[in-house]
Amino acid sequence: MTQLEAARKGIITPEMEEVARNEGRAPEEIRALVAEGAAVIPANRNHSGVSACGIGRGLRTKVNVNLGISPDCRNHEVEFAKAELAERMGANALMDLSCEGDTRPFRKALIARTRLPVGTVPVYDAEGMGKSLEDLTADDFLSMLARHAEDGVDFVTLHAGITRECLDLLEEGERIMPVVSRGGSLIAEWMRKTGEENPFYACFDRVLEICREYDVTISLGDACRPGAVHDATDSLQIQELITLGRLVKRARKAGVQVMVEGPGHMRLPEIEANVLLQKKLCHGAPFYVLGPVVTDVAPGYDHITSAIGGALAAWFGADFLCYVTPAEHVRLPTLEDVREGIIAARIAAHAADLAKGIPGAEAWDRCMSEARGRLDWDAMMEEALDPEKPSRMRAESVPGDPRVCTMCGRMCSIKRMQEAAPHP
Known part of the structure; x- marks a missing residue:
């Protein structure tokens, strides 16, 4: 059984007990939150020794740290050092965003080295499949997901909400930056070149079968998140969010844990409305936000712009903050960039927890x-x-x-x- 299926049967798993201890809550409270879908515990059956981390309503706001190799920066040991630093400095999860060649060796080594839950974006493997993007098939995309799940990844970002309908809105819109999500842009380009529907959307039942087998938590990615404050809260972003809400219900019905990702860049007054809208349209699913970054003019200081937005978002109900480093929009972060990003995100998370009255x-x-x-x-x-x-x-x-x-x-x-x- 998955954590969700166990919770619905009234079973308190060892992971739920661990989360309860960490949160200062009763195990039955954690079980009830998971059963409702208001909290998730990303813990792949193949990730030996993973530390149970509860993400969701009424729990401490959690912080994720991104790392991974890129075409210009391929030093595995530096990325492993970032993972060790993140764990030492109190981060709650890691995301391996590697996008260079065969990502599997690094991913498997990272999972073996850390007790933190590890997330990935399987579609990044599109560049390492040995085919041109337009020659990839739906089966190829699903095999990427299956490989990550088998390797022990605890949660996966899937850009399943950017559909052909979204592409039509994209053509009609007035965005300054049409799609800033790396994974979302790969899916959008594939759809445009092949004329086919998003494979993660069209084959969502098969996606659910894979994730259920390993108890991988789905993080429904916001491919259409705004990458500029001008683009925030437009029809494209909301259309994708409506689709993600429908997918949340399908995932829960299949016994698969699910959370939803959110913006992006936006002005301060829009943050509360965006959090409330996500919680409403996505049926109370845990909300995972990148920032939000509250102004576009501070490259080199976006750990600050995102901490401002993250504190507000978490106060209004977001559950999971993706850290942003000073290097955002500029380069792959160094160890010192990672340190500053973690501290900024943890300050934002704690400030929100203080405002919300989270125990402790x-x-x-x-x-x-x-x-x-x-x-x-x-x-x-x-x-x-x-x-x-x-x-x-x-x-x-x-x-x-x-x-x-x-x-x-x-x-x-x-x-x-x-x-x-x-x-x-």
């Missing part, structure tokens, strides 16, 4: 505040989301009085109020 979020902030109130620097570093950076900064600027920092020195408000406190 406020207690963490209170611990930090109390440590500051005592001028307990060791405790402050222990509570810090990233202890390494503030510890280094303090060591680089040593105060004359070790109780304070070099910003205020003897004018430290906390120290002065402690000294001025009435004696018992």
Whole structure:
């Protein structure tokens, strides 16, 4: 049985118990969320030792880290180092976005090395099939998916919602950037060259059979997500979302766990409406967002633009944030880019959890505040989301009085109020 099928039969699996411990919730609560489809636990039967991660309503907002080799950057060891860094810095999942040649050796090695759930985009293998794109068949696309599932991938992004109807809307529209999704553009190009329907949409029943066999969670990709704030919340994006909502119902009926991906670039006032619309049209499925990136003008700083949007999206109900690094739109990220992207996304996730009242979020902030109130620097570093950076900064600027920092020195408000406190 899949996690979804077990939950519907009233069975609490070991993965549900692990999620319950991590979330500070009762196992029965987790089972009920999974049974409803309001939460997913990506855990492929072939991923030995995968750490159970719950993604969905009322759970801590989770953070995903992208990595993988590309035609210009093929160093496997650097990408493995990114995976190790992500795990060490508290990320909750990895996505292997490799798109160069035979991706399988790297993918299998990554799955063997990490306990984090691993996601992929099987259609990226189109470039390594030894055929021109237009010569690929529906069976070729399905074989890509089956190979990833067999290898132990825990969740897969499938751009099943970009249909021929979407292509017609694309021709009529006024987008600045028609399709910015890499996987979505491959599917769109294939449909245009062959005249056929999207194979992941047309053969969705076969997709479900493959995913059910291995308990792979489907992440329905937003091929038509806006890549510019000008393009946000247009008819093309909404048409795809309506289709994804129908596919959510079909996946659940087949016993397959499913979540839905979302935008993209958009203005601040549009974020709440987009989250509410997704939750409504997609029947409460967990929502996985890239950003949203709230302005187009900050290349080199898009970990910040996305953290702003991600915090708002998660506050309004998004469940899973895909990190964005400073290198977004510019290059493949370095290790330092990855570090900055993880921290920005984790700050956004925690800020949203604090606003939503997720169990444990406020207690963490209170611990930090109390440590500051005592001028307990060791405790402050222990509570810090990233202890390494503030510890280094303090060591680089040593105060004359070790109780304070070099910003205020003897004018430290906390120290002065402690000294001025009435004696018992």
